[in-house]
Amino acid sequence: MDRSAFVLSRPHRSVIGEGRLGVFDRPGDALRALADGSAPAVVGALPFDLSEPCALTVPARFATKDGRWHPVADVPPLPAVVGAREKPSAAEHVRRIAALVARIDKGELAKVVAARSVEVECAGRIDPRALLAALVGRDHAGNGFCADLSPAGPGMEDAFLVGSSPESLVRRDGRSVSCWPLAGTAPRSPDPVVDAQRAEELASSAKNVHEHGFVVEWLRERLAPLCTGLRVEPRPSVVATPQVWHLGTRIEGTLRDPSTSALDVALHVHPTPAVGGTPHEAALAAIRDSEGSRGFYAGAVGWCDAQGDGEWMVSIRCAELRGDRARAFAGGGIVAGSDPRAELDETSAKLRTLLGALGVPSDMLKGV
Numbered sequence: 001m002d003r004s005a006f007v008l009s010r011p012h013r014s015v016i017g018e019g020r021l022g023v024f025d026r027p028g029d030a031l032r033a034l035a036d037g038s039a040p041a042v043v044g045a046l047p048f049d050l051s052e053p054c055a056l057t058v059p060a061r062f063a064t065k066d067g068r069w070h071p072v073a074d075v076p077p078l079p080a081v082v083g084a085r086e087k088p089s090a091a092e093h094v095r096r097i098a099a100l101v102a103r104i105d106k107g108e109l110a111k112v113v114a115a116r117s118v119e120v121e122c123a124g125r126i127d128p129r130a131l132l133a134a135l136v137g138r139d140h141a142g143n144g145f146c147a148d149l150s151p152a153g154p155g156m157e158d159a160f161l162v163g164s165s166p167e168s169l170v171r172r173d174g175r176s177v178s179c180w181p182l183a184g185t186a187p188r189s190p191d192p193v194v195d196a197q198r199a200e201e202l203a204s205s206a207k208n209v210h211e212h213g214f215v216v217e218w219l220r221e222r223l224a225p226l227c228t229g230l231r232v233e234p235r236p237s238v239v240a241t242p243q244v245w246h247l248g249t250r251i252e253g254t255l256r257d258p259s260t261s262a263l264d265v266a267l268h269v270h271p272t273p274a275v276g277g278t279p280h281e282a283a284l285a286a287i288r289d290s291e292g293s294r295g296f297y298a299g300a301v302g303w304c305d306a307q308g309d310g311e312w313m314v315s316i317r318c319a320e321l322r323g324d325r326a327r328a329f330a331g332g333g334i335v336a337g338s339d340p341r342a343e344l345d346e347t348s349a350k351l352r353t354l355l356g357a358l359g360v361p362s363d364m365l366k367g368v
Contacts, residue, residue, distance in 0.1 A: 163318025
């Protein structure tokens with residue numbers, strides 16, 4: 001695969017970047033290049049922690065097309081999986097959640113997202129296109145992304161971020177800007193009656209509606225100074241993904257300043273409480289203390305052109321690929337009353353998106 005290839009597959013539009021005219025490991029440099037016209041477009045990924053290097057590329061060829069991405073004919077098959085290991089263990093993740101709930105009960109935090117991962121080893125190199133094709137094919141809306149992470153610098157030379165995120169951080173078309181935050185989750189069921197019941201229970205769950213409200217209010221407060229006529233749906237709707245149900249709220253507005261780009265807005269609102277927590281700084285500090293660096297998991301992946309248009313997805317349901325290894329991530333929002341074991345189960349349901357696409361055998365997933 002072209003080292004600098006980029007793909008964002010969405011149901012309404014796919015974006016493809018190929019080749020490399022330049023790279024940026026700081027978003028401010030990318031913004032300046034877009035503003036002065038030296039970069040016709042930038043594509044790539046932002047980390048969860050914006051103090052860490054980003055991975056943005058000026059593509060030599062940049063194209064959009066209607067509808068989802070379709071792989072070319074020469075995409076190789078995925079290699080066989082030979083091992084999988086939880087990081088941290090399920091027991092340790094439960095302990096971490098219990099400690100966070102105790103901090104919430106003390107009033108130190110209102111919400112914090114706790115994440116874990118599974119490291120997968122394969123019999124050969126994982127081609128990013130092969131995993132992307134599997135994810136897009138499994139997702140009912142055709143969501144998927146692939147971004148080269150080598151612009152982030154040393155240690156990332158052979159790294160890619162590949163995933164199938166359902167969550168739009170921000171989309172800008174002209175002066176119109178929109179967000180679609182997802183927070184609050186329930187697992188899907190193969191039984192249609194049980195599945196519908198779970199969706200109804202999620203919509204009426206005080207705990208999940210409360211958790212979702214933190215995200216909506218954060219975006220309302222951050223977008224209000226940038227927008228006129230900000231419109232926020234009065235109540236969340238239930239959104240289906242292949243593995244889980246989510247609560248989602250559509251937010252739309254008109255930018256006051258037409259020079260405010262999609263990348264500007266993404267940097268202004270990221271990370272939201274959907275992947276971080278609240279109070280904002282206290283939650284981010286708790287995540288650093290508990291998990292260390294998340295890298296590009298729960299960051300954002302997307303594009304922005306010189307006119308300011310673009311789209312950035314929250315980089316969830318994703319994995320970092322390095323040669324024959326993949327590290328898949330999942331997290332869940334912890335609030336007052338969260339049950340650690342139920343939160344573990346939520347991350348397990350979310351992890352199935354990546355682990356299933358990779359072909360991880362069920363006997364390797366005991367406890368996951």
